[in-house]
Amino acid sequence: MANKSPKKEKDANKKKTNHNEKSDKKSSILSFTFTKLLFISAIFAALSSYYAYKIFTTPPDMPKLDLQEYWGPYPMNSEPDLSIRPFEIEFSDIMINDLKERLLHRRPFPPPLEEVGFTYGFNSHFLTRVLDYWQNKYNFKEREQFMNKFDHFITKIQGLDVHYIHVKPPVSEDIEVLPLLMMHGWPGSVREFYEVIPKLTTPQPGKKFVFEIIAPSLPGFGFSQAPVRPGFGPVEMAIVISNLMKRIGYDKYYIHGGDFGHVMGSMLVTFYPQNVLGFHTTTPLLLFHPLENIFTLLGTLWPSLIVEPQLQSRMYPLSEHLLRLAEESGYLHLQATKPDTVGIALTDSPAGLAAYIIEKFSTWTNNAYKKSGDGNLLAKFSLTHLLDNVMVYWSTNTITTSMRTYAETLNKRFIAMRLDEIPTDVPTWGIKFKHELVFHPDCMLKLKFKNYLHSTIVEDGGHFAAMENPDILATDIFDAVDTFLQFHNHTKNPETKERVPVNPNTAKTIYDFSVKDIYGRAVKLDKYKGFVLLIVNVASQCGLTDTNYNQLNELYEKYAKSRNLRILAFPCNQFGGQEPGSEKEIIKFTKERNIKFDIFEKIEVNGESAHPLWQFLKQTQSGTFGDFIKWNFSKFIVDKNGIPVERFGPNVNPIDLEPYLAKYW
Structure with missing residues (x-):
């Protein structure tokens, strides 16, 4: 009996090995099949997504x-x-x-x-x-x-x-x-x-x-x-x-x-x-539009993907708005x-x-x-x-x-x-x-x-x-x-879309410059030929904001039609971080204040990245302590020929500029 035991053990090991080999082979086949199915499913999903995208966007x-x-x-x-x-x-x-x-x-x-x-x-x-x-x-x-x-x-x-x-x-x-x-x-x-x-x-x-x-x-x-x-x-x-x-x-x-x-x-x-x-x-x-419903439903999960945070209540919770629509x-x-x-x-x-x-x-x-x-x-x-x-x-x-x-x-x-x-x-x-x-x-x-x-x-x-x-x-x-x-x-x-920046050292008037307005559109400043201009760097959260915005509006309403005054306001965030908002937020801020004068894109007025127009303004009209702008609401008067003629600091209120502006009507 003792002599037969090794043989039985050997046969058992052989069977076990064969079973393991079959099991491994079967697992390998299943793994390959699963990988193949996964690959085919991925291709199918990609094609389905592509065709769905084509259906919705064609x-x-x-x-x-x-x-x-x-x-x-x-x-x-x-x-x-x-x-x-x-x-x-x-x-x-x-x-x-x-x-x-x-x-x-x-x-x-x-x-x-x-x-x-x-x-x-x-x-x-x-x-x-x-x-x-x-x-x-x-x-x-x-x-x-x-x-x-x-x-x-x-x-x-x-x-x-x-x-x-x-x-x-x-x-x-x-x-x-x-x-x-x-x-x-x-x-x-x-x-x-x-x-x-x-x-x-x-x-x-x-x-x-x-x-x-x-x-x-x-x-x-x-x-x-x-x-x-x-x-x-x-x-x-x-x-x-x-x-x-x-x-x-x-x-x-x-x-x-x-x-x-x-x-x-x-x-x-x-x-x-x-x-x-x-x-x-x-x-x-x-x-x-089919994507309208997809966007709306997507917004129920992530509203910020669809609509600005300050406007989300106009669209969500969706159930409340659907109930109102059902009633109306x-x-x-x-x-x-x-x-x-x-x-x-x-x-x-x-x-x-x-x-x-x-x-x-x-x-x-x-x-x-x-x-x-x-x-x-x-x-x-x-x-x-x-x-x-x-x-x-x-x-x-x-x-x-x-x-x-x-x-x-x-x-x-x-x-x-x-x-x-x-x-x-x-x-x-x-x-x-x-x-x-x-x-x-x-x-x-x-x-x-x-x-x-x-x-x-x-x-x-x-x-x-x-x-x-x-x-x-x-x-x-x-x-x-x-x-x-x-x-x-x-x-x-279209050539105005990508204009070569004007060298402020060689410019003669502000009419040589182009800027972008608050909506991102290129504006050639020669559109202001024949107007007296007041150019100001502004901020929405400054202690001077209320007084300056109110009085700038007052000046504009008083003299825009009668004296051809134009006010060009440039938001800037370089002074105390007091203009941190996006263009949309600045637009909303100015609309709420019923601002009538022209608002341009947010820029820098000091340093290497200062806008060329402002480099020109500073060089033409130096301040008391040098060229750099001291704070929000610095002001430049530009005459009807496009030449900067006077400069005033933030401490001078816009309404106090009336006699100075009058010299250039």
């Missing part, structure tokens, strides 16, 4: 446009009417009497629930006050005259009578007049623009241009005829508006739009980029599916029409207003102005046709065109009021608007900017178009 084909499609009633005239006819808004006696009768004999409204404000919709207690005012105190003939204060015209485009306001500014020959197409939304009308038009046709300090206003009633809205057959969506409406501008005589123009006016602007810069010189919008958003978008679903049904009710009842339209001026101006029994409507608007807008719809019987626009926009045909995925190079500028219904960050907007240049952030205001904040809006449109002009000049002269 723009669709431009849809074919019928530029003369007929939308009017048949039979067509063999010879189209190309005339432009004067038009007057009329509130006829028959219409007024009928309206008053309907208001007088309205049925009693169910009383609102206790302390609900506008949370269930228009509070019927306050509606009674609105309707009584409309019936007894609204001066129809006076308002008719008011509505006709501007020149109105009608012309037939593609079978439709299209109405528009046309205001030409009376200005001197040295002021350039730029055409501005202004487009309203729903439930607005051309009435929205009555307060802002005079501000746009009057020169602003520092601007050498004003606007010639063309404000059409969009087809189906107000005084413009509605199409008689389906299929008239944003694309078709944009063609009509483009043809209108050609009929009036404008091949190139600027655009302002909000709400559906923004949609129209987006269509025009997509289809007619060669005609649109710049697009200003109060509703900067994308309607249908019931009208949208109704109008996108059954506009004619609700249209019948609103056409027959002035009480219903007033409640339906004016309620939007409450919650869309500020969502918190819904807690008030009067919707806080009179905080920003007057009953007269609100009813002016309602009268546009009532007197023309166009509430139904205006609402059909939603059915022609939120449908498969329009969405399938994927127009938000077609990029445009037209320079674009948005103003974002705090209580606007939807907030899209700049990174989203740049998916379509490749030259989205700037967003103005306003810590107040809502959807109806032209009526609520006409001063803010007018100033922003001027700033935007001023930027568009510089953009086009910069594009035409």
